[in-house]
Amino acid sequence: MIKDLEAPVLTNTRIGVNTFKMEIDTEIDLSREIKPGQFLMIKTVNFSDDPLLRRAFAIADVEGSKITLFYDVVGRGTKLLSLFKTGDKVKILLPLGKGTFPLSYEENVLIGGGIGMAGLTLLGKELLKRGKKVTVVYGAKTKRLLSMESFLRNLFEDVYIFTEDGSAGEKGYATDILNELTGKEVIHACGPMPMLKSLYNSRHKIFMSFESPMACGWGVCLGCVIKDKNNNFLRVCKEGPVFEKEKVMI
Numbered sequence: 268m269i270k271d272l273e274a275p276v277l278t279n280t281r282i283g284v285n286t287f288k289m290e291i292d293t294e295i296d297l298s299r300e301i302k303p304g305q306f307l308m309i310k311t312v313n314f315s316d317d318p319l320l321r322r323a324f325a326i327a328d329v330e331g332s333k334i335t336l337f338y339d340v341v342g343r344g345t346k347l348l349s350l351f352k353t354g355d356k357v358k359i360l361l362p363l364g365k366g367t368f369p370l371s372y373e374e375n376v377l378i379g380g381g382i383g384m385a386g387l388t389l390l391g392k393e394l395l396k397r398g399k400k401v402t403v404v405y406g407a408k409t410k411r412l413l414s415m416e417s418f419l420r421n422l423f424e425d426v427y428i429f430t431e432d433g434s435a436g437e438k439g440y441a442t443d444i445l446n447e448l449t450g451k452e453v454i455h456a457c458g459p460m461p462m463l464k465s466l467y468n469s470r471h472k473i474f475m476s477f478e479s480p481m482a483c484g485w486g487v488c489l490g491c492v493i494k495d496k497n498n499n500f501l502r503v504c505k506e507g508p509v510f511e512k513e514k515v516m517i
């Protein structure tokens with residue numbers, strides 16, 4: 268069931284040039300309720316109604332009542348979010364999204380582009396718990412934008428890094444990993460649209476998490492739609508945010 272909570276911020280720490288990690292205490296254990304791929308909507312101010320609309324963020328981790336988000340400061344809402352201090356309360360709506368990642372495949376490759384990596388970490392943890400094989404591929408433009416690397420290395424053994432300028436890991440795009448796969452793996456991807464488009468024509472089985480701009484987050488405004496193969500609208504916030512590649516047109 269979707270919960271509308273006012274929850275205290277535990278930490279809100281800058282971990283990279285423009286990236287923050289926020290931990291929130293939901294004060295109730297949500298670890299059984301939150302499925303990999305689900306997200307929350309958060310009000311980025313708690314003292315006024317401007318900006319009015321909540322912003323969407325992937326639930327990157329959940330341990331008991333503690334949830335973790337990673338976010339890039341890209342505009343006004345995320346700038347305001349970065350000002351929250353320990354003990355401040357945030358208004359959150361969660362868990363959102365019915366389309367979640369599957370947990371049943373044996374060999375899994377998680378491809379995260381930039382902050383999109385945050386949409387895959389909970390999935391990786393849950394797959395490992397189930398004894399599945401997990402390879403994590405994290406791509407960014409350059410080394411200083413690899414803000415989530417230490418978080419990933421703490422959780423996963425198999426982590427491959429790609430940077431576009433070659434300043435860390437392999438030079439190239441995270442999607443270049445496709446050249447090295449056997450074909451048995453299932454891919455789970457989250458990142459910028461050009462990255463998802465480049466995966467779209469691959470012959471692999473792929474589940475993609477979309478981060479379309481959202482206004483309501485729970486299926487009412489139709490602001491987040493993409494199309495399926497029959498030209499019907501799919502609400503990313505409600506039917507997604509995760510879709511199997513074969514079901515959508517991008």
Ligand SMILES: Cc1cc2nc3c(=O)[nH]c(=O)nc-3n(C[C@H](O)[C@H](O)[C@H](O)COP(=O)(O)OP(=O)(O)OC[C@H]3O[C@@H](n4cnc5c(N)ncnc54)[C@H](O)[C@@H]3O)c2cc1C
Pocket residue numbers: 306322323324325326336337338339340341342343344345346382385386477478479480481508
């Ligand atoms: C399901 C979902 C999960 C998300 N998870 C994360 C996450 O874990 N971490 C994270 O940093 N961001 C995530 N996003 C994107 C995040 O919601 C936006 O970055 C945020 O709303 C921007 O708010 P703002 O007020 O700072 O920027 P705005 O002032 O609203 O916009 C600033 C710039 O960011 C662009 N922008 C706005 N929304 C998006 C979006 N959804 N995707 C790409 N560009 C956008 C705008 O076009 C503009 O160029 C997610 C989005 C969705 C829908």
Ligand code: FES
Pocket residue numbers: 480481482483484485486487488489490491492502503504505
């Ligand atoms: S954001 Fe309103 S319907 Fe998806």
